[in-house]
Amino acid sequence: MDTLMLxxxxxxxxxxxxxxxxxxxxxxxxxxxxxxxxxxxxxxxALLLPVTFKLDPGGSLIMxxxxxxxxxxxxxTTAILLNTPGxxxxxxxxLEGNKMARQGRGGPALATAAIxxxxxxxxxxxxxxxxxxxxxxVAVKFGPWDYFALMMIAFxxxxxxxxxxxxxxxxxxxxxxWLGLMGIDGLTGQARLxxxxxxxxxxxxxxxLAVGLFAIGEALMVVSMHKTNAEKPMAIKGSIWMSLEDWxxxxxxxxxxxAIGFPIGGLPAGGAEVPTFLSYNLERKLCRDKNxxxxxxxxxxxGPEAANNASAAGTMVPLLTLGLPTSATAAVMLxxxxxxxIQPGPLLFVQHAQLVWTLIASLFIANxxxxxxNLPMIxxxxxxxxxxxxxxxxxxxxFAAMGTIAANPSVVELxxxxxxxxxxxxxxxYDYPVAPAVVGLILGPMADLQLRRALQISLGDPMxxxxxxxxxxxxxIAFIALVAPFVFKGLSxxxxxxx
Numbered sequence: 001m002d003t004l005m006l007x008x009x010x011x012x013x014x015x016x017x018x019x020x021x022x023x024x025x026x027x028x029x030x031x032x033x034x035x036x037x038x039x040x041x042x043x044x045x046a047l048l049l050p051v052t053f054k055l056d057p058g059g060s061l062i063m064x065x066x067x068x069x070x071x072x073x074x075x076x077t078t079a080i081l082l083n084t085p086g087x088x089x090x091x092x093x094x095l096e097g098n099k100m101a102r103q104g105r106g107g108p109a110l111a112t113a114a115i116x117x118x119x120x121x122x123x124x125x126x127x128x129x130x131x132x133x134x135x136x137x138v139a140v141k142f143g144p145w146d147y148f149a150l151m152m153i154a155f156x157x158x159x160x161x162x163x164x165x166x167x168x169x170x171x172x173x174x175x176x177x178w179l180g181l182m183g184i185d186g187l188t189g190q191a192r193l194x195x196x197x198x199x200x201x202x203x204x205x206x207x208x209l210a211v212g213l214f215a216i217g218e219a220l221m222v223v224s225m226h227k228t229n230a231e232k233p234m235a236i237k238g239s240i241w242m243s244l245e246d247w248x249x250x251x252x253x254x255x256x257x258x259a260i261g262f263p264i265g266g267l268p269a270g271g272a273e274v275p276t277f278l279s280y281n282l283e284r285k286l287c288r289d290k291n292x293x294x295x296x297x298x299x300x301x302x303g304p305e306a307a308n309n310a311s312a313a314g315t316m317v318p319l320l321t322l323g324l325p326t327s328a329t330a331a332v333m334l335x336x337x338x339x340x341x342i343q344p345g346p347l348l349f350v351q352h353a354q355l356v357w358t359l360i361a362s363l364f365i366a367n368x369x370x371x372x373x374n375l376p377m378i379x380x381x382x383x384x385x386x387x388x389x390x391x392x393x394x395x396x397x398x399f400a401a402m403g404t405i406a407a408n409p410s411v412v413e414l415x416x417x418x419x420x421x422x423x424x425x426x427x428x429x430y431d432y433p434v435a436p437a438v439v440g441l442i443l444g445p446m447a448d449l450q451l452r453r454a455l456q457i458s459l460g461d462p463m464x465x466x467x468x469x470x471x472x473x474x475x476x477i478a479f480i481a482l483v484a485p486f487v488f489k490g491l492s493x494x495x496x497x498x499x
Contacts, residue, residue, distance in 0.1 A: 007129050010357030014365055022059040023366045026066020031074040042329040046210040050404050057340040058355050064336050066366040068329050072312040076113040076305055092276040096300030103296050108242045112250045112298055113305040114374045120258035120306035121367035124313030127262050129360050135321040136346045144454040145465045149474035151447040154324045156481045159436045166485040168432045176440020179204045199412040206335035209441055212417045213434045215400040217424020219393040250302040253283050257306025265314025279307040320344050331438045
């Protein structure tokens with residue numbers, strides 16, 4: 001009952017004209033950039049961080065959430081019409097969706113993707129509203145040792161699963177941790193790693209790092225590869241509406257996709273790619289017509305798209321309740337919270353209760369807007385694919401530089417932005433994941449603070465982390481997550497040599 005009352009209060013705030021406008025802008029921008037190949041929601045949120053610095057915190061966070069939802073859906077349009085997924089999570093959608101488009105059924109494919117995203121987003125957002133307060137009640141009892149152990153899990157899982165190499169992920173994390181330690185030490189007041197540069201005394205701005213690594217790094221990578229869109233989008237033939245048979249074949253995959261995507265999205269490093277593949281395989285096994293898959297089965301679009309959007313909503317649970325990002329976009333959204341001096345975690349529901357429940361309510365509204373906006377505007381989204389790549393990424397570079405300067409007018413800040421952009425390009429060039437660096441910068445100072453608090457309470461006894469069963473269990477999980485990828489890699493190499 002308390003949850004329903006709080007959610008009702010959130011709707012009262014979210015339905016104000018200004019917050020509705022923020023949600024609409026977020027969904028519109030998210031869908032637009034999700035459609036453009038190579039530009040995902042993480043890059044878009046990173047670009048908007050400096051621009052929204054002086055805006056209302058609630059409206060900005062609502063807009064970021066709308067971008068996240070819209071970006072996850074937008075990738076399905078190019079996956080279906082162009083066989084070019086705008087997001088990695090839309091790869092599975094292209095398998096059957098593009099086959100449907102080639103058969104002249106692109107309209108029903110896009111419709112089942114949009115309606116499936118709405119259904120899954122609705123189910124998952126209900127899960128956020130009722131599950132988050134339960135997790136908060138447990139997290140409030142955490143001590144400094146528990147928070148430190150929890151952050152170790154976040155560090156290890158994010159580093160080990162982003163990218164193809166756990167070692168490269170840990171290297172990216174180490175870069176972020178090193179950057180996070182720059183500035184004035186909160187406990188001693190001493191300057192750390194500032195190299196005599198006064199502008200570094202306040203530390204590295206998360207927004208500068210996010211914009212540099214994601215936006216400028218991606219633009220430089222595209223320039224180096226001379227990426228072009230040779231394939232043209234297909235025209236949609238016939239009606240965009242689904243037939244009665246399409247509805248009958250789609251509604252069960254929508255629900256199954258939502259059930260698969262939401263819990264996996266909430267796991268550390270769960271991501272959206274895993275549930276989409278699981279959903280596709282499940283629907284292929286359950287389909288009565290075994291020849292349908294591979295030839296444009298609508299179930300192969302409905303299930304994965306539902307799992308995709310449900311996992312996007314699932315990432316909001318650990319982000320809001322524990323302050324742990326489980327995706328690259330969630331990591332950038334965490335930076336968005338921090339630029340307003342708001343720290344996600346169990347105290348968020350106490351210190352900023354109105355804000356968080358307004359945000360949750362706005363997820364319902366953004367989800368409905370996503371459905372209403374996308375079905376009539378499919379023609380417009382397809383035209384966005386015709387924007388020349390040089391114009392697109394040149395605009396991103398200008399927008400990134402202007403936004404950073406507007407938030408922090410400093411020559412040093414601009415130099416740091418360029419350096420981070422070059423670092424982002426080199427990380428992509430040599431296959432180092434970018435997200436662990438952002439997570440390290442955000443969570444590193446907090447992990448440092450909790451570590452030292454725990455040692456102060458225990459008078460310097462490091463066994464304090466093992467004397468509490470909760471922290472000891474989480475550290476054991478972190479150790480297993482750290483060692484497991486190397487063990488599996490060694491076993492596979494040994495087996496290959498045996499063969």
